[in-house]
Amino acid sequence: MDYDALFKRLYPTLYRYLYRLTGDADVAEDVAQEAFVRLLRQTLPEEEIRPWLYTVAMNLVRDTARRAERRHRLVAGVPLPLPMAGPAPDEQVERSEQIAAVRVVLDQMSERDRHLLLMREEGFRYEEIATAVGVAPASVGTLIARALKKFAQLYKTAGVAAGEEADETRE
Amino acid sequence: MRHASDGQILAYLDDELGSAQRSEVAVHLSACGTCVANLKQYEAISAEFREALSWLDVEVPLTAAQQRFAAARRVEKAEPGATVAPLRPARVLHGFGRSGLLKAAALAALLAGAASAAIPGSPVREWVEAALGLATVDVPVVEPVQTPAQPTPPAVAPATQEPVPDVLSRVPPERNRVEVKLREVEGLVVVRYVQEPGAAIRSANVDANHFSSPGVIEAGRLGSGDVYVDIQANVLEARVEVNGELYLLKRGDNTQTFAPIQERTSTRFSFPPRS
Numbered sequence: 001m002d003y004d005a006l007f008k009r010l011y012p013t014l015y016r017y018l019y020r021l022t023g024d025a026d027v028a029e030d031v032a033q034e035a036f037v038r039l040l041r042q043t044l045p046e047e048e049i050r051p052w053l054y055t056v057a058m059n060l061v062r063d064t065a066r067r068a069e070r071r072h073r074l075v076a077g078v079p080l081p082l083p084m085a086g087p088a089p090d091e092q093v094e095r096s097e098q099i100a101a102v103r104v105v106l107d108q109m110s111e112r113d114r115h116l117l118l119m120r121e122e123g124f125r126y127e128e129i130a131t132a133v134g135v136a137p138a139s140v141g142t143l144i145a146r147a148l149k150k151f152a153q154l155y156k157t158a159g160v161a162a163g164e165e166a167d168e169t170r171e
Numbered sequence: 172m173r174h175a176s177d178g179q180i181l182a183y184l185d186d187e188l189g190s191a192q193r194s195e196v197a198v199h200l201s202a203c204g205t206c207v208a209n210l211k212q213y214e215a216i217s218a219e220f221r222e223a224l225s226w227l228d229v230e231v232p233l234t235a236a237q238q239r240f241a242a243a244r245r246v247e248k249a250e251p252g253a254t255v256a257p258l259r260p261a262r263v264l265h266g267f268g269r270s271g272l273l274k275a276a277a278l279a280a281l282l283a284g285a286a287s288a289a290i291p292g293s294p295v296r297e298w299v300e301a302a303l304g305l306a307t308v309d310v311p312v313v314e315p316v317q318t319p320a321q322p323t324p325p326a327v328a329p330a331t332q333e334p335v336p337d338v339l340s341r342v343p344p345e346r347n348r349v350e351v352k353l354r355e356v357e358g359l360v361v362v363r364y365v366q367e368p369g370a371a372i373r374s375a376n377v378d379a380n381h382f383s384s385p386g387v388i389e390a391g392r393l394g395s396g397d398v399y400v401d402i403q404a405n406v407l408e409a410r411v412e413v414n415g416e417l418y419l420l421k422r423g424d425n426t427q428t429f430a431p432i433q434e435r436t437s438t439r440f441s442f443p444p445r446s
Contacts, residue, residue: 007240012231020227033236037243095226102223117220126187141187142178145213152216155223 006049007036013122014053020118022061023103031060051128058115058132101158108154113147120144175199175206180213235415242417245429348438349426351400351411351419355444358414360398362388404438418442 011032018028035057044052106114112133119129126140135143175183175196182188183196200206353360390398402409402421411419418430419440426440434441 003240003244004237007237008233011236011240012233015231015236016228019229020224023227025229029232029236033239033243036240037247040244040247098223098226102226105223118224120185121221121224126182126185139178141180141182141185142176144185145177145181148181148213148216148220151220151223155219 003040010050010053011036014057017054017118017122018057018061020106021114023107027061027064031057031064034060051124051132054119054122054124055132062111101155105151105154105158109147109150112143113150116140116144116147117151174203175209177209177213180206180210184210184213184217238415242412242415242429245417246420246427348404349402349409349421350439351402352439352441353398353400353411353413353418354433354442355396356398356413356442360390360400361410361412362400362402363410363412413442413445 014032014035015028018031019025022028022031035053038056039049039053042052109117112135115133116129119132124132127137129144130137130140133140179188179192179196183193183200186193188196200210400411402411404424406421407423409419409421410417413430416430418428420427420429426437428435428440428442430442430445432440433443
């Protein structure tokens, strides 16, 4: 198996998924790396590799949940990092508010809902999502629909709150 | 057909319905404004979610990750089934002022180190004494190469671009440390170890910045010069990396090298300058 090509193809999306899931770049790096190392000990058909990696990564995230929670608490008082450098100060403020709002909403959602929505965004089929999350394939559509509605509701609230805060700051 | 359920509408959007069910939903949608509105609502929320996620996009550290994965593959190849801890890319930290978190971590490490150094006989005190040349530390005497109970090394392929893992060395029980000399090294040296305290980096280069956190010691911005890494023999696992490349792995009593080596005994390893 051409592991180099495989890594180059799958690592970026797995890393992105994990970063979105945890909000922690260190955890994303560690977990993605560990998942690939574990892959070295597997013999899997090509089409099963990607869902297998995500499932392992998901379990690893659960395993490190306590550590992640501690990190979140430590990070709580620290301004969130700005993923992309360059924008003007006003844009940076807006950007960091947006990032914070998204992060807060994702953190408020259940772990299962986050996985459902993020795996859907990564283009996984419902059957693959069902296997990874541990639900019946027939229920995936309903669960994603509920999770989307919950996201919309929370995001609206967070967006309003962030907007009000920004207005107060500007005043 | 009654109204399509939310799950059916989502599955319709995501093309997850079988052909018969898809046709049924499509026919219903053509005649039901309520369900079309519901469909549009889910389309809008999906788009909003996608846009929200785009705020979280970050640059993926692919190159560093590839290097670490290559190193992990070499370890796995040499020792199948071994538990390989993830190797996060070594970060060059440009001072303590980057964030409150870094400051807190550095302060905690400093306080912990100071407290440990105050205890007579503690390993940390031993490092400090060694670093300051106070030298009550036992410095292992260079020994001739020991070959006790070493299995015959398996036949290895002729030299290739990729360094071939060296044979395992066994740390004799009477030796309390492994010493690694990195000659004319530039960039970043990282020692990761399990079970602390266990390792130290010494460098004559005054420009080197040393950072420690539990299980990790980094020496960055080294310029050029020799760097010494000391690893206590009772450390369960330790890795010495230079610029993200694995040079040496000590696991239990076994020590293994992954870069061309200049001199070695069972407890001392000297790596030549690398271009």
